[in-house]
Amino acid sequence: MPRFTLSPRGLLACLITACLAQSVVAADGPVAASPQTTASNAAVLQQLPFTDRTDYESVKKGLIAPFKGQIKDASGKVIWDIQAYDFLARDQAPESVNPSLWRLAQLSAHAGLFEVSPRLYQVRGLDLANMTIIEGDDGLIIIDPLTMAETAKAALELYYQNRPHKPVVAVIYSHTHVDHFGGVRGVIDEADVKAGKVKVFAPAGFMEHVMSENVYAGNAMSRRAQFQFGSLLPRGEKGQVDAGLGKSTPSGGTVTLIPPTDLIDKELETRTIAGLDVEFQLTPGTEAPAEMNLYLPQLRALCMAENATQMMHNILTPRGAQVRDAKAWAEYLDDSLARYGDKSDVLFAQHNWPTWGGERIRTFLADQRDMYAFLNDRTLHLLNQGLTPVEIADSIKKLPGSLDQKWYTRGYYGSLSFNTRAVYQRYMGFYDGNPANLNPLPPVETARHTIEAMGGDAAALGKMQAAMARGEYRWAAQLGNQLLFANPDNGDARKAQAEALEQMGYQSENATWRNMYLTGAMELRTGVPPHAGTSVSVDMVRAMSPQMFFDFLAVRLDSEKAVGHDLTLNWTFEDQNKDFNLTLRNGVLTHRAGLNAQADASVTMSKATLEQISLKQLDIPSAIQKGLIKLQGNGKKLGELMTSLDTFAPQFNIVTP
Template sequence: MLISNGKQKLTSFTKNYKEAVIEITSGVWFVFGVGHSNAIFIEGATSILLIDTLDSLERGKKLANIIRNHTEKKVKTILYTHGHPDHRGGAGAFSESVSEIIAFEPKMAELEKTAFLKDIQTLRGARQFGYALDDNEAISQGIGIREGVVYGEQRAFVSPTTCYQQDKVIREIDGIQLELVRLVGESEDQMMIWLPQKEVLCCGDNYFGCFPNLYAIRGGQYRNLATWINSIDFMLSYPAKYLLAGHTALIQGKEKIHEVLTNYKNAMDYVLNETLKGMNEGKNAEQLASEIHLPAEYADLPYLGEYYGCVEWTVREIYAAYLGWFDGNPTNLHPLSPEQKASKTVKLMGGKENVFAAAQTALKDRDYQWCLELCDLLIQIDIDKTILEVKATALEKIAEYETSANGRHYYIACAKELRNKISKEFPDNDVVL
């Protein structure tokens, strides 16, 4: 979301991630702010059950030390709430003692031949998470402190030894009763863990302390919003006294948990219903993305700020998932190529000089989105150093308005890429803005 004090809002939100190790109830510890994600460890009769392992080997070792400071028992069992690397990157720190690693198979398999997209998804993922940015540029990763990989740390993945295909599993491990449920949401393999003896519900990434990433700008398969809403409804059916999520702080008290999860679910349901309603009225994705916003009853809640996901991106993703790329306008069945459209548009606007002057004026007037769109018209016709410099500057400026850490990273990372391109391809020309 672009607002005048976007950077300040994101910076303020990031201050929530202070390191803490809390015994929330007898034998259950919550590790918060040590890694990009959280971890939970549970004391069994003779061993420790560990839920998630943080995001790097180095942080996994720190987690192992934390566990040793509270008990002499070894980690024998690991449960992955899901397969994202920030939740299992520290698993190698426990290889010598662990005997079982439990996970769920994805409910829906990844699209075949997705591997062909490895390069572009890696590039876009690095931009989204700000891997090439310093701490001042990146601030945070929205839902937690920055991943250890940005500081040169290594991931140490260990594959699950037990991977369930059914939706629900009841087990007792070392005296601890566990109900494991596959609840699709942030991912297709998301695991909810209910500890009935402790009244503790571990929900992985199906709840964040901010608006969720219902669409990841790095690209990926549709995260079925209706299914995610149903998953939250299912979580609400449990009498949890403690809610432990994969990235946000502890939520305590049955009434508070019910209130938070209900608002979270209702906000997602509002975006889905309003988007589908507008689609049915014949509106296109861009119209809806500009019109649909969270009502104040949700937008003003501290746990629904757009610091990670974004309502605007979600609306576009819902449109594409339900109706595909075609917006119903026959003009768009066989549009001009981007180059043809840019050439004709720039000519109609009086030529490249006029458009470039307008882009410079927009930059000075802080009309950064318009500046970027004008630059893109010119870049389609001819890649010129001065245009690239103006675009890079506009990207840096608009990043200061972005509340989403992902969006902020993407703007700044692309600006840095443009400046690198300028220095390599146009080394001898000065730029005057």
């Protein structure tokens, strides 16, 4: 039965803590910054306004209680350690870190409980995201309870150690990414939700999009998220220093989910929660397909969820997701500016630190709006002149006007290069219009032909090393990639490629790019890490509807195995009084509501039994033997379906074939 794999915000950090295996070349470790890298990073100090220390003041403003400790799971394993970033205390950036990224990494290392304004608090630095706590008249409202139950519980405990102990009466999920809902059981009890003591608010479409991202493409997203967030990298000057939106994702812990009780489905909707008016502004298609901002009129406070952070965000995340709408994003930001710009004394988001003061808030929102509008419009301008995605990305070197000199528009998480290609993809698709690219050879075959045309491995490696000596690391990495896909066992090529990737990582201002480069280098030296944990979330499985379960069966189906095994199965969930019929035809699995009178077999079970099977707590033969599954008709047809399903390997190769 299905394996359910979670993805957003590098959730696969919870999979791996074991030592790396399958060494192909000697684990000689990261190299030093080259002279070209050192010069490149030194030049950054002359290009950006490092004398502006406003953010260093803002990040400490309102500090009530710093957090310096560790957070452990039930077994005593450390899943969060902010002290691992103590190396960031030195003022001067080392040669192996872009000074702009070093600055951001220092800022996001501030962890603790902060008063944003009266009755409004944030716990920052205990997870990738922030947890916001609002003091209502008769209880607490929590916005976004982090990624893991353990970190969320620690965040609430830190609040209670310093503020009056009021009960939590409402939780708000601002959007569908796991670092904004996964810790919910650390702050509330589902029994209280079912009893009506606690409400859980979310934007319309929340559950559907949570399942779509975390399950259907979750296995691949999780693997790629390891690269994006640098989950497996050591913390340090030659390793992971930041994740762009925060330090990292927790390494382990318990992902939870309590389905929302109240969905916000109007463009603007006001609810009174714990005596406070909360105006919700739906913003679908922005940073998440289901997302919403919040305005608190009594507090004159504006929550921008993840739509306006202290940096450029992603139009398309490197881990993978639906392409976002930069045009709509800019329009929603403008709407927020028009509606709330003159009525807000503080703007806060669910990452980074707040912005105080009406004029600064209005400028911040206008700049963020202009940034996303530029990404959309400039890309369209150039694609209409016939430029391809890579040409557009390489031609847009910086943001226009004063935007390029604003710290909160720098590409720490999203990047100009990636975002312009994402906009192109949204409008034009992945094809660049060149017929030569209609049906290219796959990577391994392309590499073999390329290396042969260059005169073989030795000749290609020589050209690669010459490019590295000139500091042309982008070209060197392209050559190295061809070498490795033609011959992945070439130890000299692996070593050279690792060094090329490291130099690009050291130079990168973008935290995620640095993490991806350095993770690639690490895996070239030490191999793909083993799967040392589980990605199964009990709550995620329980929250899946039967339709979602059948959708994922269709994803897991190996059509080549299934061809020739046409069948129809009726499937009844007796505890939910719901019937479905599944059709396997032409190697394709589809489903619809209701029973089919011509079905080959009928399966009857409870949703709870399905959950046990999905979590591998029970197998189908045992369930039949125990009477938990009633099978009528041609039972072999159910067996044919089950044997046509694949279980995805979580740790597939990326930097080698």
